Amino acid sequence: MLLIATSYGAPHIESRVREHRLELYARHMAVTGDETESAATGDISAYQIHNPAPSLPQGVMMSGSPNSMHCPQQHTEEATRKREVRLLKNREAARECRRKKKEYVKCLENRVAVLENQNKTLIEELKALKDLYCHKAN
DNA sequence: TTAGCGTTCCGTCATCTGCG
DNA sequence: CGCAGATGACGGAACGCTAA
Numbered sequence: 001m002l003l004i005a006t007s008y009g010a011p012h013i014e015s016r017v018r019e020h021r022l023e024l025y026a027r028h029m030a031v032t033g034d035e036t037e038s039a040a041t042g043d044i045s046a047y048q049i050h051n052p053a054p055s056l057p058q059g060v061m062m063s064g065s066p067n068s069m070h071c072p073q074q075h076t077e078e079a080t081r082k083r084e085v086r087l088l089k090n091r092e093a094a095r096e097c098r099r100k101k102k103e104y105v106k107c108l109e110n111r112v113a114v115l116e117n118q119n120k121t122l123i124e125e126l127k128a129l130k131d132l133y134c135h136k137a138n
Numbered sequence: 139t140t141a142g143c144g145t146t147c148c149g150t151c152a153t154c155t156g157c158g
Numbered sequence: 159c160g161c162a163g164a165t166g167a168c169g170g171a172a173c174g175c176t177a178a
Binding site: 090094 | 147
């Protein structure tokens with residue numbers, strides 16, 4: 001499993017990258033004061049540059065009653081706002097999901113370590129009993 | 139010095155899933 | 159059945175390491 005192997009491989013990189021990103025994020029927020037925008041990480045991904053606001057992605061309903069949508073302008077503004085809210089929520093959900101996954105993997109690794117120790121102990125115990133049995137037999 | 143590679147994290151999209 | 163949240167997949171950015 002790649003994740004397990006690599007997470008032990010270079011923890012120093014991980015922490016440094018995280019620090020760097022947090023710094024960028026903090027700087028970005030300080031400058032813009034914007035909390036809904038797309039570059040909450042501070043670095044604008046190439047994806048955003050190459051794909052500026054796809055027309056009507058992922059579950060964005062053409063919602064809003066006719067009362068609230070008088071003109072196309074309002075209509076697109078509402079759609080944009082909904083998209084931003086959805087992206088923000090998904091961004092946070094992805095972050096949380098990754099955190100949980102990491103925790104889960106750590107738990108599994110701990111369990112592996114415990115079981116390996118138990119296995120080793122049992123093997124030694126078995127060996128000792130075998131020795132004892134042999135001596136008695138002789 | 140630097141190009142190339144490996145690793146980690148992130149944001150986004152697509153899809154799945156559970157709930158009302 | 160529709161919606162919101164969770165998650166897998168993908169591609170990009172940043173960084174460290176290493177061989178040339």
